[in-house]
Amino acid sequence: MTGSDEEFERRLLETFREEAEEYLDAITEGLVELERAGASAGLPLIESVYRKTHSLKGAARAVNLRTIESVCQNIENIFALMKQGGTPPDAETYDRLHQAVTVVRMLLAWADDPSVPTTEVIAMLRESRLLLDGGKSVGAAAGPSPGQMAHPGQKDTAPEPKERGTVRIAAHKLDRLIAGADALLTTRLFLTQRMLELEDMFTRFSLWQWNYAQVGHDLRQLREATSETTGAALPPAFVLPLERTMEFLEYNREFVRLLQHDLGSHMRGTELDRSALEASTSEISDLIHDAVLVPIASILTPFSGFVREFSRTSGKAVEFIVEGGEVEVDRRILEAVADPLRHLIRNSIDHGIERPETRVQHGKPPAGTIRIWISPLTGSSVRIEVADDGRGIDGRVVRRAAVGKGLIGADEAGELTEDAAMRLIFRSGLSTSPFVTEISGRGLGLSIVEESVTRLGGTVGVVSTVGEGTTFTLAVPVNLATLRGVVVRSGRQIYVVPMQSVRQVSRVRREAILQQDRRPAIRFQGEVIEAIRLHEALGAAGASPLSDRHEQIPVVILSHGAGRIACMVDEVIRVQEIVVRPLGSQLRCVRLIEGAVILGNGNVALVLDPLELVQEALAAERSPLPAGPTGKVRRSVLVVEDSVTSRSLLQNLLERAGYYVETAADGMEGFAILKKHEFDIVISDVDMPVMDGFTLTEKIRANPRLARLPVVLVTSLDLPEDRDHGIAIGADAYIVKAGFKQPDLLDIIDSLMRGRH
Amino acid sequence: MTVPSGGDGEDAERVMAVLAERAAKLALPEEEPREAVLADILIFRLAHRRYALEMKYIREVFIIREITPVPGTPEYIAGICAVRGEIVSLVDLRILFAIPQKGLTDLNRVIVLTDGRITFGILADYITDIGTVPTDDLAPAEPGEDLIDERYIMGVADGQLTVLDAAAILADPRMVIDDSRQ
Numbered sequence: 001m002t003g004s005d006e007e008f009e010r011r012l013l014e015t016f017r018e019e020a021e022e023y024l025d026a027i028t029e030g031l032v033e034l035e036r037a038g039a040s041a042g043l044p045l046i047e048s049v050y051r052k053t054h055s056l057k058g059a060a061r062a063v064n065l066r067t068i069e070s071v072c073q074n075i076e077n078i079f080a081l082m083k084q085g086g087t088p089p090d091a092e093t094y095d096r097l098h099q100a101v102t103v104v105r106m107l108l109a110w111a112d113d114p115s116v117p118t119t120e121v122i123a124m125l126r127e128s129r130l131l132l133d134g135g136k137s138v139g140a141a142a143g144p145s146p147g148q149m150a151h152p153g154q155k156d157t158a159p160e161p162k163e164r165g166t167v168r169i170a171a172h173k174l175d176r177l178i179a180g181a182d183a184l185l186t187t188r189l190f191l192t193q194r195m196l197e198l199e200d201m202f203t204r205f206s207l208w209q210w211n212y213a214q215v216g217h218d219l220r221q222l223r224e225a226t227s228e229t230t231g232a233a234l235p236p237a238f239v240l241p242l243e244r245t246m247e248f249l250e251y252n253r254e255f256v257r258l259l260q261h262d263l264g265s266h267m268r269g270t271e272l273d274r275s276a277l278e279a280s281t282s283e284i285s286d287l288i289h290d291a292v293l294v295p296i297a298s299i300l301t302p303f304s305g306f307v308r309e310f311s312r313t314s315g316k317a318v319e320f321i322v323e324g325g326e327v328e329v330d331r332r333i334l335e336a337v338a339d340p341l342r343h344l345i346r347n348s349i350d351h352g353i354e355r356p357e358t359r360v361q362h363g364k365p366p367a368g369t370i371r372i373w374i375s376p377l378t379g380s381s382v383r384i385e386v387a388d389d390g391r392g393i394d395g396r397v398v399r400r401a402a403v404g405k406g407l408i409g410a411d412e413a414g415e416l417t418e419d420a421a422m423r424l425i426f427r428s429g430l431s432t433s434p435f436v437t438e439i440s441g442r443g444l445g446l447s448i449v450e451e452s453v454t455r456l457g458g459t460v461g462v463v464s465t466v467g468e469g470t471t472f473t474l475a476v477p478v479n480l481a482t483l484r485g486v487v488v489r490s491g492r493q494i495y496v497v498p499m500q501s502v503r504q505v506s507r508v509r510r511e512a513i514l515q516q517d518r519r520p521a522i523r524f525q526g527e528v529i530e531a532i533r534l535h536e537a538l539g540a541a542g543a544s545p546l547s548d549r550h551e552q553i554p555v556v557i558l559s560h561g562a563g564r565i566a567c568m569v570d571e572v573i574r575v576q577e578i579v580v581r582p583l584g585s586q587l588r589c590v591r592l593i594e595g596a597v598i599l600g601n602g603n604v605a606l607v608l609d610p611l612e613l614v615q616e617a618l619a620a621e622r623s624p625l626p627a628g629p630t631g632k633v634r635r636s637v638l639v640v641e642d643s644v645t646s647r648s649l650l651q652n653l654l655e656r657a658g659y660y661v662e663t664a665a666d667g668m669e670g671f672a673i674l675k676k677h678e679f680d681i682v683i684s685d686v687d688m689p690v691m692d693g694f695t696l697t698e699k700i701r702a703n704p705r706l707a708r709l710p711v712v713l714v715t716s717l718d719l720p721e722d723r724d725h726g727i728a729i730g731a732d733a734y735i736v737k738a739g740f741k742q743p744d745l746l747d748i749i750d751s752l753m754r755g756r757h
Numbered sequence: 758m759t760v761p762s763g764g765d766g767e768d769a770e771r772v773m774a775v776l777a778e779r780a781a782k783l784a785l786p787e788e789e790p791r792e793a794v795l796a797d798i799l800i801f802r803l804a805h806r807r808y809a810l811e812m813k814y815i816r817e818v819f820i821i822r823e824i825t826p827v828p829g830t831p832e833y834i835a836g837i838c839a840v841r842g843e844i845v846s847l848v849d850l851r852i853l854f855a856i857p858q859k860g861l862t863d864l865n866r867v868i869v870l871t872d873g874r875i876t877f878g879i880l881a882d883y884i885t886d887i888g889t890v891p892t893d894d895l896a897p898a899e900p901g902e903d904l905i906d907e908r909y910i911m912g913v914a915d916g917q918l919t920v921l922d923a924a925a926i927l928a929d930p931r932m933v934i935d936d937s938r939q
Binding site: 540581586593645716 | 821826827830835837839848861862864865875877932935936
């Protein structure tokens with residue numbers, strides 16, 4: 001079938017691309033090393049690069065990519081000459097070799113796009129070869145002899161022998177494994193929830209036992225009455241049925257006991273299985289997250305080529321040193337920090353490192369150094385330092401630029417500490433470079449660097465000494481591992497705040513809330529920080545009745561970079577593992593929301609974006625916090641309705657009208673809530689699963705405490721018989737959905753309430 | 758089937774228009790009988806009217822128990838829900854198309870639409886039926902006759918069933934919420 005052939009070919013190409021990337025990285029690294037070390041690096045290095053090129057050529061041929069093959073052949077030719085120990089190649093030759101590698105990368109990305117300068121690069125390489133050859137060996141001019149070709153031959157087209165016990169795995173497969181492990185974690189959460197529900201069910205048996213014991217005496221009496229034939233006042237016709245009923249009751253009791261016993265042993269079994277699952281899930285999840293750790297060198301290596309190219313175009317000499325490249329970090333984190341690092345390096349070349357002549361004047365070596373130093377930090381994070389020995393950043397220039405751009409006032413600038421002034425360079429719109437060059441200096445870069453690093457839960461810092469150099473320090477987590485989140489309720493909704501940006505969860509007394517510039521604030525670790533009410537900051541519907549009643553308000557302290565805010569919520573529910581999912585193909589990016597999480601009970605909660613929340617809170621104009629509890633007791637309404645949209649429509653309507661609203665999805669749930677809490681009125685649908693509205697009304701009327709509670713039925717049943725039935729069983733009002741009008745409902749509720757008090 | 762009727766004068770005008778159209782049709786030479794192109798459709802009820810959508814854009818249909826509203830999105834995004842571990846957003850067509858709301862309806866059925874590029878659910882009151890319509894033989898929607906903009910209507914079958922254009926709804930730029938694009 002052609003379909004599967006195409007699929008096969010596509011997969012071959014994909015594998016080739018991954019393989020080629022590795023070869024190209026190695027070749028670039030080798031070229032840089034060779035040029036730096038010169039002849040001293042010697043044959044082994046030349047040989048190694050030569051063999052890498054040769055392997056790449058073979059791999060390209062295998063998937064029929066002839067252009068790549070031919071560029072490789074020409075690179076190879078040059079190395080073949082170098083191996084013979086002719087004239088060492090000059091800088092221009094190295095340039096051409098780097099260009100050739102770039103062309104191969106382009107070919108990999110865009111295949112045979114005509115804009116790729118393949119022929120030009122091949123022509124240049126040929127020219128270099130002639131120069132190198134210098135007419136020394138005429139025979140070799142035609143390229144390596146067949147004998148030389150045979151040496152690295154077929155054997156090398158196969159991937160290099162790796163360490164024993166290591167296998168190659170495609171990145172997308174690894175991603176799927178991670179997704180699978182994450183799904184297992186979610187299932188585990190569901191299972192824990194099921195267990196809780198089962199335990200809840202189990203405790204209901206004790207209620208049954210109590211009820212059974214209540215009638216125990218009556219049963220004994222009846223039993224005696226049926227067994228004693230003498231003196232019994234029972235009509236003879238009742239004796240047999242009563243005996244049978246007693247037998248059934250006895251059977252019933254045994255049945256329930258057995259059921260209780262069976263449920264109990266099943267629960268214990270399930271609990272054992274669950275803890276086994278929990279252990280193995282944790283292990284799989286930890287292992288899989290370890291499996292995606294790769295050495296940082298894998299992203300830094302291609303940088304050496306890029307450093308070379310950019311330093312050349314900006315007329316500077318730069319030596320690029322990487323230390324600690326073997327430190328391992330999650331591949332997804334590395335992908336996210338690659339761009340920020342590239343940007344920092346560009347900045348160093350462009351703004352930091354001086355021109356060779358300037359450097360010499362200042363008594364520095366003509367070539368500047370950019371040094372990347374990676375070291376593991378305590379906990380599970382690593383520090384990446386990007387240091388240059390260039391001109392450094394002058395705090396005065398930063399202040400001036402910030403004032404010039406209107407980021408801060410002139411008087412403010414004077415008061416800033418040196419550290420704070422330095423942090424200004426992360427503000428967007430600020431570039432201290434007098435020349436906006438192609439490479440950097442657009443004044444947006446550093447703010448993007450800070451944002452990407454903070455998003456990963458990391459930090460960026462900068463230290464600089466004028467004339468000596470600048471060091472940027474990034475701290476990023478080693479893995480994305482399982483995220484944890486604080487589950488909170490604010491207003492009507494449940495939200496999750498990712499743990500990595502939560503500094504602290506606590507409670508503040510209402511009186512402890514300060515007013516700073518007419519905005520609420522609290523004192524935290526000796527500092528005054530802004531406070532927001534979460535659901536208001538989000539613009540979510542629903543009043544938060546509880547926070548008005550309680551004296552202590554739960555707060556979650558969030559931090560991002562230097563910014564900190566306190567989120568006031570209605571309830572901090574728990575901390576749990578979370579698997580953040582995207583909001584779907586329609587909601588690509590929503591303000592303040594990072595994604596969604598499926599909770600143990602199957603409901604969906606939104607995951608907040610702490611970064612945007614902090615940024616927005618510090619920027620936005622907000623209304624001051626009301627002084628305290630209003631003191632006015634609000635009327636409470638219970639809405640019982642199975643349709644989720646109608647339920648929230650009624651809830652919104654009633655809350656807007658000033659009522660406190662609770663909801664239930666069917667009559668059974670509604671009745672359970674009514675038994676626990678006091679309400680002023682019940683609004684109920686009729687047609688509902690489990691227990692309908694008519695039955696609910698009957699149960700309310702039959703309950704001594706609830707008998708006088710007003711009940712309004714809102715239903716799609718519009719037949720007069722239904723209405724008559726509703727009124728007959730004690731509903732106070734009967735509203736047909738088809739003719740439903742919002743003001744009518746409010747009027748009815750209002751008059752019913754007035755009648756009551 | 759209840760059709761909201763306008764004033765009598767308007768109706769009379771419409772009758773005249775229909776008659777004129779019929780006359781024009783009759784005057785044309787008879788067309789070659791063609792093979793009708795039939796499309797499978799799903800018929801549903803929304804705000805007391807019947808609508809249909811082409812089946813090929815429908816991934817699944819289910820009853821929704823819980824909707825999580827997403828603050829900061831337009832009003833026609835009712836919220837999100839989870840379908841077998843996947844988050845699906847829900848669109849309230851009544852608000853998107855500004856259909857006047859009257860009474861209280863269930864609106865708890867979800868029809869998941871997809872064109873491979875974008876996927877979302879639309880809320881409906883009731884799933885009535887499935888059936889087929891000849892796609893090349895639908896009457897054009899008369900301006901003002903339907904409550905929904907004609908851009909989103911493929912046509913009207915049997916003079917009373919509005920077949921919505923799922924492709925046009927899916928391709929509507931308003932359907933993509935992306936705050937990063939300011």
